[in-house]
Amino acid sequence: MQAIVLVGGEGTRLRPLTYGTPKPMVPIMNVPFLERTLVRIQDAGITHAILPAGYLPEAISSYFGDGSRLGMRLTYVIEETPLGTAGAIKNVEQYIDGPFFVFNGDVLTGLDLRGMMQFHAAKGGVGSLHLITVEDPSSFGAVVHDADGRISAFVEKPQGPPPSHDVNAGTYLLEPAVLAAIPGGRNVSIERETFPELIARGEKLYAYVTDDYWIDLGRPEHYLDAHRHLFEGAIPLELPLGRDLIAGPGSAQPPGTLVAPVFIGEGVTVEEGACVGPYVVLGNGCRIASGARVVDSLLWEDVYVGPDARIEWAIVASRAQIGAGAYVRPKSVIGHDVMILDGSQLPEGSRVVAEGVTTG
Numbered sequence: 001m002q003a004i005v006l007v008g009g010e011g012t013r014l015r016p017l018t019y020g021t022p023k024p025m026v027p028i029m030n031v032p033f034l035e036r037t038l039v040r041i042q043d044a045g046i047t048h049a050i051l052p053a054g055y056l057p058e059a060i061s062s063y064f065g066d067g068s069r070l071g072m073r074l075t076y077v078i079e080e081t082p083l084g085t086a087g088a089i090k091n092v093e094q095y096i097d098g099p100f101f102v103f104n105g106d107v108l109t110g111l112d113l114r115g116m117m118q119f120h121a122a123k124g125g126v127g128s129l130h131l132i133t134v135e136d137p138s139s140f141g142a143v144v145h146d147a148d149g150r151i152s153a154f155v156e157k158p159q160g161p162p163p164s165h166d167v168n169a170g171t172y173l174l175e176p177a178v179l180a181a182i183p184g185g186r187n188v189s190i191e192r193e194t195f196p197e198l199i200a201r202g203e204k205l206y207a208y209v210t211d212d213y214w215i216d217l218g219r220p221e222h223y224l225d226a227h228r229h230l231f232e233g234a235i236p237l238e239l240p241l242g243r244d245l246i247a248g249p250g251s252a253q254p255p256g257t258l259v260a261p262v263f264i265g266e267g268v269t270v271e272e273g274a275c276v277g278p279y280v281v282l283g284n285g286c287r288i289a290s291g292a293r294v295v296d297s298l299l300w301e302d303v304y305v306g307p308d309a310r311i312e313w314a315i316v317a318s319r320a321q322i323g324a325g326a327y328v329r330p331k332s333v334i335g336h337d338v339m340i341l342d343g344s345q346l347p348e349g350s351r352v353v354a355e356g357v358t359t360g
């Protein structure tokens with residue numbers, strides 16, 4: 001069995017983080033998000049993953065190589081122009097030899113893949129779609145199905161009274177027959193074109209509704225939320241996570257104050273008089289100077305936070321420098337290599353790239 005992990009999107013909603021790092025390489029507890037997906041796939045006994053890519057693909061292939069470190073085979077297929085979520089699947093048709101999984105590359109979930117395989121085999125449709133139930137489906141793709149799970153309609157971003165609270169959670173188990181329904185050589189959306197067309201043809205698609213943890217990391221606030229959820233044990237990772245956690249690979253207890261939970265990379269310095277936490281992840285090589293305060297935030301690698309600076313509920317990409325006494329307010333996202341000048345006051349929701357500051 002093969003798994004296709006869609007990793008070709010530009011991740012526009014995560015900008016400026018995705019200017020320097022493709023979305024699948026965005027770290028979760030200091031490990032690229034895609035690694036966590038691949039480990040789940042491997043754990044389910046699937047050893048060949050196909051990665052349709054296109055945006056900053058070298059950042060992915062240079063990190064994972066041929067996949068042998070994870071005990072799997074990885075095949076990269078680079079799109080010259082984006083082919084969309086179904087076009088990308090059609091484009092790797094030659095590697096598929098039976099039922100196959102498709103993963104949106106930006107979903108973090110505890111879904112049990114083996115359970116989904118059993119469901120799919122028992123139902124016998126051309127596809128099974130993982131759905132989760134949400135209170136407000138207006139920003140998702142709502143999926144209408146009967147009590148047996150048979151899907152009858154897809155409604156993108158329903159406005160008004162929703163036809164269903166079960167939404168597409170971005171993991172599919174499909175039969176090769178689905179490939180025949182996707183036109184080749186152009187951009188095709190699986191959500192908007194292929195699935196509705198299969199339904200119109202009378203093909204059987206089934207809803208696999210679970211209450212597993214699920215979050216789409218496509219927006220900065222969701223990416224931050226995911227870390228809080230992981231600290232609180234939403235998905236068992238190989239890490240000893242928990243509310244009392246003060247840990248990290250090989251990091252000594254720094255002299256500064258750490259307020260649990262905090263997760264620290266290698267070679268991190270928190271100077272005496274600095275305070276980090278709760279709910280903070282510091283990437284490898286970060287340095288937090290005396291008097292600085294970092295709360296509810298994700299700092300990638302080699303970030304420097306100057307004396308008496310403050311960072312609250314924000315994301316700071318690699319090698320950024322936050323000047324002395326600067327204040328980075330909630331919901332701000334600081335791009336790679338940005339230098340925030342001493343004393344700067346960033347308003348809530350700032351988006352900062354190296355050339356300047358934009359808010360919104």
Ligand code: GTP
Pocket residue numbers: 006007008009010011012013014023052053054079081082083084085088103104105106218
């Ligand atoms: P935004 O620009 O913020 O909407 O993000 P995105 O386009 O990266 O992600 P979106 O949620 O629209 O897509 C869902 C998944 O499909 C993500 O894992 C994307 O990487 C992937 N994806 C989207 N478009 C393409 C494409 O044209 N080709 C490939 N190979 N993957 C795609």
